[in-house]
Amino acid sequence: xxxxxxxxxxxxxxxxxxxxxxxxxxxxxxxxxxxxxxxxxxxxxxxxxxxxxxxxxxxxxxxxxxxxxxxxxxxxxxxxxxxxxxxxxxxxxxxxxxxxxxxxxxxxxxxxxxxxxxxxxxxxxxxxxxxxxxxxxxxxxxxxxxxxxxxxxxxxxxxxxxxxxxxxxxxxxxxxxxxxxxxxxxxxxxxxxxxxxxxxxxxxxxxxxxxxxxxxxxxxxxxxxxxxxxxxxxxxxxxxxxxxxxxxxxxxxx
Amino acid sequence: xxxxxxxxxxxxxxxxxxxxxxxxxxxxxxxxxxxxxxxxxxxxxxxxxxxxxxxxxxxxxxxxxxxxxxxxxxxxxxxxxxxxxxxxxxxxxxxxxxxxxxxxxxxxxxxxxxxxxxxxxxxxxxxxxxxxxxxxxxxxxxxxxxxxxxxxxxxxxxxxxxxxxxxxxxxxxxxxxxxxxxxxxxxxxxxxxxxxxxxxxxxxxxxxxxxxxxxxxxxxxxxxxxxxxxxxxxxxxxxxxxxxxxxxxxxxxxxxxxxxxxxxxxxxxxxxxxxxxxxxxxxxxxxxxxxxxxxxxxxxxxxxxxxxxxxxxxxxxxxxxxxxxxxxxxxx
Ligand SMILES: Nc1ncnc2c1ncn2[C@@H]1O[C@H](COP(=O)(O)OP(=O)(O)O)[C@@H](O)[C@H]1O
Ligand SMILES: [Mg+2]
Numbered sequence: 006x007x008x009x010x011x012x013x014x015x016x017x018x019x020x021x022x023x024x025x026x027x028x029x030x031x032x033x034x035x036x037x038x039x040x041x042x043x044x045x046x047x048x049x050x051x052x053x054x055x056x057x058x059x060x061x062x063x064x065x066x067x068x069x070x071x072x073x074x075x076x077x078x079x080x081x082x083x084x085x086x087x088x089x090x091x092x093x094x095x096x097x098x099x100x101x102x103x104x105x106x107x108x109x110x111x112x113x114x115x116x117x118x119x120x121x122x123x124x125x126x127x128x129x130x131x132x133x134x135x136x137x138x139x140x141x142x143x144x145x146x147x148x149x150x151x152x153x154x155x156x157x158x159x160x161x162x163x164x165x166x167x168x169x170x171x172x173x174x175x176x177x178x179x180x181x182x183x184x185x186x187x188x189x190x191x192x193x194x195x196x197x198x199x200x201x202x203x204x205x206x207x208x209x210x211x212x213x214x215x216x217x218x219x220x221x222x223x224x225x226x227x228x229x230x231x232x233x234x235x236x237x238x239x240x241x242x243x244x245x246x247x248x249x250x251x252x253x254x255x256x257x258x259x
Numbered sequence: 260x261x262x263x264x265x266x267x268x269x270x271x272x273x274x275x276x277x278x279x280x281x282x283x284x285x286x287x288x289x290x291x292x293x294x295x296x297x298x299x300x301x302x303x304x305x306x307x308x309x310x311x312x313x314x315x316x317x318x319x320x321x322x323x324x325x326x327x328x329x330x331x332x333x334x335x336x337x338x339x340x341x342x343x344x345x346x347x348x349x350x351x352x353x354x355x356x357x358x359x360x361x362x363x364x365x366x367x368x369x370x371x372x373x374x375x376x377x378x379x380x381x382x383x384x385x386x387x388x389x390x391x392x393x394x395x396x397x398x399x400x401x402x403x404x405x406x407x408x409x410x411x412x413x414x415x416x417x418x419x420x421x422x423x424x425x426x427x428x429x430x431x432x433x434x435x436x437x438x439x440x441x442x443x444x445x446x447x448x449x450x451x452x453x454x455x456x457x458x459x460x461x462x463x464x465x466x467x468x469x470x471x472x473x474x475x476x477x478x479x480x481x482x483x484x485x486x487x488x489x490x491x492x493x494x495x496x497x498x499x500x501x502x503x504x505x506x507x508x509x510x511x512x513x514x515x516x517x518x519x520x521x522x523x524x525x526x527x528x529x530x531x532x533x534x535x536x537x538x539x540x541x542x543x544x545x546x547x548x549x550x551x552x553x554x555x556x557x558x559x560x561x562x563x564x565x566x567x568x569x570x571x572x573x574x575x576x577x578x579x580x581x582x583x584x585x586x587x588x589x590x591x
Contacts, residue, residue: 059465096466100465106462110555154561172466
């Protein structure tokens, strides 16, 4: 078993002629929280989506839990993985989106159980019990029968976190989980995330919440125009940035 | 209404005189139409009788609409058989239409051109030709292809052969109506599928669902909300379009009416008789449509609207409540 949950070496990705990622290196140790910051359009979402193989990277090596993402190395050749294998690996990585993306036609409880039942094949009653436990954990035990449209943004995002946790992921990816929330609702989501971090979950969090990064992150990466400009200890990166770009970025978000 | 917190004023609602006049005109016109429907007209014959040596004559009257004939045939076995055939034809054609239509829509949206182009051609062709012509085409299919066989492509070995002379009028009608419907349903289904937010697919994929699972468990149920209302219209429309099958000899409702009036010449009465059945069935379908749409609308609105029955109950309760605490029209 390697030391790293995520090990990205020289990842490149382009859409048409636009180079979105230009050789990104990123390493996430097991049990650590990594915050990814950077201006809009710098490629943060693209990087997260590559880790989950929602996008294919064009070049570089990407390992999750010691295994190549999307490919298998055999006899010095890279074999593309079959789609059911890719689904299997995705199901072991939780993902939380900026716009929640809860299934609008399902109740809160069904949102959480659907992955367990349909992807993992867990019995419905067992799944429901586990879902209730998760709802308690995110402080929404009395909302199981509601539909997402009946919840506030903060509540929806907490359900989305519970939905991802239901799959018992080894890694959680958060893509700006609080950016679509009213300011007074940000705290309740960050609290759940802090809890999760304290429980030892490996997390990569794209965020503009510098307070959260400083308090919770073990490492901060600053991504700008498809390259990692700066990375390291949050205190050092956020309080005494070396590059002009990071200085400029921080002066805008703080 | 309070203006300074102490004085209360009576609120006088706006009077809509124009609306009252319009309502009165419509009510009179409606009464006249109803009167003509349920009135008698002279037949042109005169009936005479002699009582106590006095001969009296009067014109013989009859109902303008032959209601007696209508109800005499309304539940006759031929009409009822026709009714069953109409329902069967509607169900089979809609089944073919919906299943094939959703399939064509999914193909249309596929990134694979080998799937999307044939799907486009299908819709183009079947929407471009009249359904009546299509029915005649399927009915006379044997003239083009005498046998349909399953075997080695371009080879001579066959595992299964179908004699196309076995295509009855009913089968031709069911296939024709169903294939034509699929073209329209595919457009309806496509609109529904693309109405579902991309984030839903992303979330399902991130959970590890396969493409098929995502489609079945996440996209289709949500697309239903958009697909169902026009599909309900299609069912209602299909129920009536099946009457075209009479032209190739299927004895459905209209065909049955035609068969009966061919021998007794009561054309209008039997057409009314058939129409009554159509109206009854479309009414039932409309009610069913309302509740099915409600079911698939779950989660789309914060609060489910009340059903008409629930609304009626609430209104009655409201009236009963008002009678207990009746107060003048003063709002505080
Ligand atoms: N599917 C796509 N097709 C084309 N361009 C894309 C696509 N997704 C993202 N991009 C482009 O890639 C760049 C990086 O996007 P993204 O990773 O979403 O940035 P971030 O999350 O840091 O704001 C942007 O310029 C965006 O327009
Ligand atoms: Mg983004």
